[in-house]
Amino acid sequence: xxxxxxxxxxxNPTSTLLEEPGVLVAKKHHLLVxxxxxxxxxxxxxxxxxxxxxxxxxxxxxxxxxxNTGNVDVAADIGIWMCSHVPGLHHYSSPPxxxxxxxxxxxxxxxxxxxxxxxxxxxxxxxxxxYLAGLVMGGGWRSLLPRRTxxxxxxxxxxxxxxxxxxxxxxxxxxxxxxNTKYNALQRAAYFSVPVAGxxxxxxxxxxxxxxxxHWLAALFGGYNAARVWHFWLMWLYIxxxxxxxILVFADGWDTLRSMIVGWSTRVKRPExxxxx
Amino acid sequence: xNNMAKIYCADHEPRTNEAAPSVAVESVSAEKRxxxxxxxxxxxxxxxxxxxxYRTRRDFLFFGAGAxxxxxxxxxxxxxxxxxxMGVRRSVDSPAKEWFLNRALRIDDDVAEALYSGNRRVPxxxxxxxxxxxxxxxxxxxxxxxxxxxxxxxxxLDSGLSVSLDIRNLMTRFSVQxxxxxxxxxxxxxxxxxxxxxxxxxxLRAYPPMSQAKWACVESSVNLDESGNPDxxxxxxxxxxxxxxxxxxxxxxxxxxxxxxxxAPLRLLVPVKLGLKNVKAITKITYxxxxxxxxxxxxxxxRYDGI
Numbered sequence: 001x002x003x004x005x006x007x008x009x010x011x012n013p014t015s016t017l018l019e020e021p022g023v024l025v026a027k028k029h030h031l032l033v034x035x036x037x038x039x040x041x042x043x044x045x046x047x048x049x050x051x052x053x054x055x056x057x058x059x060x061x062x063x064x065x066x067x068n069t070g071n072v073d074v075a076a077d078i079g080i081w082m083c084s085h086v087p088g089l090h091h092y093s094s095p096p097x098x099x100x101x102x103x104x105x106x107x108x109x110x111x112x113x114x115x116x117x118x119x120x121x122x123x124x125x126x127x128x129x130x131y132l133a134g135l136v137m138g139g140g141w142r143s144l145l146p147r148r149t150x151x152x153x154x155x156x157x158x159x160x161x162x163x164x165x166x167x168x169x170x171x172x173x174x175x176x177x178x179x180n181t182k183y184n185a186l187q188r189a190a191y192f193s194v195p196v197a198g199x200x201x202x203x204x205x206x207x208x209x210x211x212x213x214x215h216w217l218a219a220l221f222g223g224y225n226a227a228r229v230w231h232f233w234l235m236w237l238y239i240x241x242x243x244x245x246x247i248l249v250f251a252d253g254w255d256t257l258r259s260m261i262v263g264w265s266t267r268v269k270r271p272e273x274x275x276x277x
Numbered sequence: 278x279n280n281m282a283k284i285y286c287a288d289h290e291p292r293t294n295e296a297a298p299s300v301a302v303e304s305v306s307a308e309k310r311x312x313x314x315x316x317x318x319x320x321x322x323x324x325x326x327x328x329x330x331y332r333t334r335r336d337f338l339f340f341g342a343g344a345x346x347x348x349x350x351x352x353x354x355x356x357x358x359x360x361x362x363m364g365v366r367r368s369v370d371s372p373a374k375e376w377f378l379n380r381a382l383r384i385d386d387d388v389a390e391a392l393y394s395g396n397r398r399v400p401x402x403x404x405x406x407x408x409x410x411x412x413x414x415x416x417x418x419x420x421x422x423x424x425x426x427x428x429x430x431x432x433x434l435d436s437g438l439s440v441s442l443d444i445r446n447l448m449t450r451f452s453v454q455x456x457x458x459x460x461x462x463x464x465x466x467x468x469x470x471x472x473x474x475x476x477x478x479x480x481l482r483a484y485p486p487m488s489q490a491k492w493a494c495v496e497s498s499v500n501l502d503e504s505g506n507p508d509x510x511x512x513x514x515x516x517x518x519x520x521x522x523x524x525x526x527x528x529x530x531x532x533x534x535x536x537x538x539x540x541a542p543l544r545l546l547v548p549v550k551l552g553l554k555n556v557k558a559i560t561k562i563t564y565x566x567x568x569x570x571x572x573x574x575x576x577x578x579x580r581y582d583g584i
Contacts, residue, residue, distance in 0.1 A: 036335045038340070042347040046354075056464035105359045110464065111577030112356045112378075119381035121353070142316045181316055211461055212399040212549050213392040219400075224459065224467055259413035262336040268321055 025264035028182070034260055036131035043127060044238055046120035051114035051235060052104030060232050075099045121205060128198055143182040144192045151187030152175070156157025189242060197237045204231040285295060321451065328540045352507070354378070389583035390515075399523055399548045401471050402457045407531065410460065412466040412538035416502040420557065421537045423499045429543060433564030435485040444474040444542045450483065451475030461584055463573075471544050472519075474527030477519045486516070486564030493519050494569035495545055496561040512554045513571045513580060514547065523548055551582040 029037070034218040063076040071077065081099030083089045092098055100107040105116070131245030156177045177184065183191060207218040207227040221227040249257050259265040311317065324332075351358070354377070357370050383515040412418060421436025429447065440518040442450075453473050461467040477493075486493075493514045498512035519526060525546040528535060535541040547554050553573050563569070 020326045022325050023329050024317040024321055024323055025329065026321050028319060038343065039347075039386075042351050046351065049359075054465065058462065060465075101362060105356055106362065109356055109358065114463070114578070115378040115382050116354060118385040119378065122381070122384065139317060145314055145316075176517060182319060208465075210389065210392055210584050211459070211467075213389075213394070214399060215400050224461065228465060261340045262333050264322075265319075 023266060024267055024268040026268045027138075028043060028259045028265045029263050030134040030140060031263060032130050032134025033138060033140055034134075034263055036134060037260055038126045039123075039127050039130075042119050043123045047124060048235055048238070049104045050113040050117040050120065052100065052108060053109055055232065056100050056104065056107050057110045058121060060228055063251070065132055069096070071096055075228065089144045125202055127203070128195070131195070144188060144195075146188065146192055150185040150188060153179065154189060157184050157186040191246070194238070196243055197234055197241075201231065204228075207231075229231075322518070338539050345487040347381055367413055377539055386579050386581035388556060388581075389579075389581050391584050393517065393549065395517060395521055402459070403506075404457065404471060407457065407471055408469045410470045410539070412532075413462070414501075414538070414557070414559050416500065416508055417505040418537060419499045420542070421499055423558070424537070427542055427558075427560070429559060430561045431484055431563075432482075432561065433487055433490055435487050437487075440484055443529070447475065447526070447543065451479045453528075455523060456546070456548075458523065458546075458548040460548065460555065463578060463582070470523060471531045472484060472527040473529035473532075474543075474546060476522065476523035477526055477545075477547075478522065479522045480526060480562075481516070481520060487566075488563035489519045489566040491516055492565050492568055494561075494565055495559055496563070497540075497556050497558045498560045499558050510556060510572050511570060512545075512547070512573070513569045514550070514554065516580070518547060518583070521547070521549055549583060551584055553578070554582050 019079035055075070056073075059073040059075060062072040063077075065072050066077075070082070071080070074094070076096035076099070079100070079241065080095040083092045083098055087093075089098070094107075097107040105113050135144070160174070160177055163174055166172070169221075180187075181188075202223055203217060204227045206214055207221055208224060208231060210222045211218045211227075218224045218227050221230050255265050256268055308492045338347050352365075353369055353374060355369070357368065360369060361386065426445045428441050431442070453475055455471065456472045457469060459467050493516060494511055495514055496509060496511040498507070498509050500508050502508035527540075527544050527546040528542060530536065530539045535544060537558075540559075543559050545554070545556045545559060570581050570582070573582075
């Protein structure tokens with residue numbers, strides 16, 4: 001992205017000699033968008049660790065009882081496998097709980113996990129509304145909407161990312177595709193899908209939390225059991241999103257990370273005065 | 278477009294007077310060209326570096342304080358066992374934490390109560406959709422010996438009397454209703470089963486509770502803990518739920534009289550609540566004005582449990 005912008009400094013003819021020239025900054029993120037963005041971090045983390053503890057009580061993915069251990073839980077199998085194959089884990093006291101003890105609050109604490117899950121779930125819903133309010137107030141929602149050219153542009157971005165390591169190794173010139181928009185097509189797809197996933201997590205959550213009063217909602221996702229599966233896999237979507245999200249923010253640079261804290265960016269596009277004069 | 282107008286103005290006029298007129302003029306023409314869904318260019322401002330430095334410092338301090346608060350708050354809320362595994366030795370259990378987490382649970386219960394409607398029926402299924410239902414006694418399964426001498430005691434009645442009914446009484450007294458509904462456990466699993474029994478509502482009509490009563494305390498004195506010692510089980514059921522047309526006192530399971538596994542000879546079937554409210558082998562029902570004790574609420578679960 002760094003090639004599509006110029007260092008934002010416009011000499012100010014009105015400034016006196018004593019005054020430093022002003023800095024041009026583009027307002028990128030509304031205050032409410034920034035707050036809710038960061039609040040998602042502890043809330044989603046709380047939801048995931050308590051959610052996996054809840055999953056422990058009745059795993060979605062089960063098989064016939066194991067002839068030796070009587071175990072039915074696939075996640076417990078993974079723990080058992082890890083403890084017998086990964087060096088250093090051989091003496092782990094409870095192999096079936098390994099995964100739960102490292103990815104969740106722990107096994108055997110359903111009541112605690114449920115309380116934390118409700119607390120975080122209501123927080124997520126409130127936070128989602130704050131985020132939407134910020135998008136509307138700052139006008140940022142327009143930058144997230146998918147558009148017709150997105151498919152083609154997404155391919156251009158994919159091609160760029162796939163070729164980047166090779167280009168770096170061979171010192172080949174490999175310019176970042178140029179876009180005239182706040183986000184490129186891949187970013188837009190990601191930043192649009194995450195709030196949609198959030199909405200689906202909330203609705204599948206309600207479907208399995210209140211399957212009688214809201215049975216129509218459960219039916220919408222294919223019934224109570226199917227809604228549980230949806231709810232489980234939506235969690236993985238956030239995890240899948242966060243990894244490249246964090247890597248790319250650091251790759252893109254300080255300005256991008258800072259803009260989510262302070263709201264502005266100094267990567268300002270020089271306006272084309274001629275078209276308006 | 279606004280930002281360009283602003284920059285244009287900044288070139289010609291003092292910054293103190295950010296020339297609203299020309300912005301307005303520009304934006305009128307801009308709005309004509311841009312559709313509602315069309316992306317606008319980011320608004321650009323010119324800010325003295327001094328102000329920018331101040332704002333940056335302020336925002337980063339806020340951010341840092343928020344991050345620390347989130348870390349402290351998250352750590353405070355985590356269960357002791359989890360923290361111990363993370364290497365934290367200090368005890369974080371406190372009345373404030375309990376109060377806070379119970380508050381979240383209470384809010385969720387209030388939402389559940391607001392969602393409840395006495396007119397809304399839960400989905401029913403066909404016999405081909407029936408799924409297996411295990412014996413889900415939390416402790417040991419009671420010895421069937423209790424069944425021969427079994428009777429149901431009802432207290433807190435309008436008449437001021439205590440009533441005792443045996444299973445023959447109940448079977449002949451009330452009309453039986455068949456129902457294939459889903460039982461949903463707090464753990465997440467569910468089972469579709471075919472039940473038959475009489476409506477709790479019919480019992481309430483036959484033996485009206487005292488006028489102040491808002492709750493039913495439904496108990497089983499034959500319940501056992503894991504090592505087989507007596508562990509009386511009791512749950513709170515609000516009378517609105519007890520009167521729901523699909524709340525049954527069930528005597529049959531999948532076409533057979535209830536087996537010990539499923540709470541012979543009489544169990545509560547309340548599909549609008551979590552499975553843990555569906556008391557097996559009921560021995561006593563007491564109508565009370567204040568919310569009675571609840572076995573699982575005392576163990577950290579919610580009280581209302583409406584689903």
